[in-house]
Amino acid sequence: xxxxxxxxxxxxxxxxxxxxxxNHSTISGNEYVYWYRQIHSQGPQYIIHGLKNNETNxxxxxxxxxxxxxxxxxxxxxxxxxxxxxxxxxxxxxxxxNYKLTFGKGTLLTVNP
Amino acid sequence: NAGVMxxxxxxxxxxxxxxxxxxSPMKGHSHVYWYRQLPEEGLKFMVYLQKxxxxxxxxxxxxxxxxxxxxxxxxxxRIQQVVRGDSAAYFxxxxxxxxxxxxxxxxxGPGTRLTVT
Numbered sequence: 083x084x085x086x087x088x089x090x091x092x093x094x095x096x097x098x099x100x101x102x103x104x105n106h107s108t109i110s111g112n113e114y115v116y117w118y119r120q121i122h123s124q125g126p127q128y129i130i131h132g133l134k135n136n137e138t139n140x141x142x143x144x145x146x147x148x149x150x151x152x153x154x155x156x157x158x159x160x161x162x163x164x165x166x167x168x169x170x171x172x173x174x175x176x177x178x179x180n181y182k183l184t185f186g187k188g189t190l191l192t193v194n195p
Numbered sequence: 196n197a198g199v200m201x202x203x204x205x206x207x208x209x210x211x212x213x214x215x216x217x218x219s220p221m222k223g224h225s226h227v228y229w230y231r232q233l234p235e236e237g238l239k240f241m242v243y244l245q246k247x248x249x250x251x252x253x254x255x256x257x258x259x260x261x262x263x264x265x266x267x268x269x270x271x272x273r274i275q276q277v278v279r280g281d282s283a284a285y286f287x288x289x290x291x292x293x294x295x296x297x298x299x300x301x302x303x304g305p306g307t308r309l310t311v312t
Contacts, residue, residue, distance in 0.1 A: 116300070125199070125286050125303030126238065169237075181228065181251075181290075183301060185237040 086170045091190040094164075100157040102189050104170030107151040114173050115146060117155045118183070119166040126169070126185070129155065160193045167191075197222065199289050199304035200269075207310045208277045216272040216307045220289030227270040228301055229255075229262060232284040244270060277311045284308050 087105040094100040106115065116131040130137055130144045132153070137144045143156040157164055169188040200219040208214050220227050229241040240254040244264035255262065259277075264270040274281055285308075288301035 120238075123306075125288075125305050128300040128302065131300065181226070181243055181301075182240045182254075183228075183230070183238070183288075184240070185230075187237055 086172055086186055088168070088170055088186065088189045090187065091192065093192050093194055094157075094160045096162060096193055096195050097159055100160040100164065100191055100193070102155040102157075102168050102170075102191060103152065104155070105152045106170070106172050109150050109172055110174075112174060115144065115150075115153050116171040116173055116183070117142070117144065118169045118171065118185075119164075120169070120188070121163075121166040126183075129168075131173075160191075162193050162195065165191060165193045199224075199287055199302055201285075201287050201304035201307050203307060204305060205308050205310070207312060209312055210278055211276050214274040214277050214281070214309055214311075216274075216285050216287075216309070218270040218272070218287030218289075218304060220270070220287075221302055224289035224291050224302075226290045227264050228288045228290075229270075229272050230286045230288065230303075232286065232306075234283070238286060241272075274309075277309070279311050282309055282311045 114131050114133050117129040118126040120126045130142050132144045132146055146153045167188040167190050169185050202217050225246055227244045230238040231241055232238045242252040242255045242262045243250045247266050259275045261273045284306045286303050286306045288303045290299040290301045
């Protein structure tokens, strides 16, 4: 699986949009980009995933660049409860061990009042 | 629909004792995964099981650790003769299927925090 690079930490004001970047410059054509988050002392929570098109759900939006080398997770109106470590994960599609989630260090997002 | 359930949430064991961690997947999910998170580290894959089958245990230590997912009942992660280095949070996740094309998202339980004294 391709490696990902994320900033160690970010701050965001409550009510503002939080934009979390992820670099995955070695991503290959059959790899998805997944985002999970882990609120302190809880299990990871699935947020969103995409292949090459931008995606949106009730939690967030995922913007993937045209060359697929980077992506941005957007929380449109961050709340204090969004304070968590956010993990960007690249997963291969098709066969092999694509069920494994490989977690890096992620980005600690702190939402401030 | 209840989420993934794990028990106990906290477990304290003395060195040399056995630890048994239980995981009940979400209803309708037949695939279970165990991950371990050591203090100040990221989650690491340990083992992937389907009902009555271990599919991949490549992330599990070769000794003292075992996992099962019987036909009936929860999945069990068993650690024999625990040592201080086993102290960690153990998370279980489940998914409905695993297709050859699109990987399915995994839903995690709240974890079991094991402390070895």
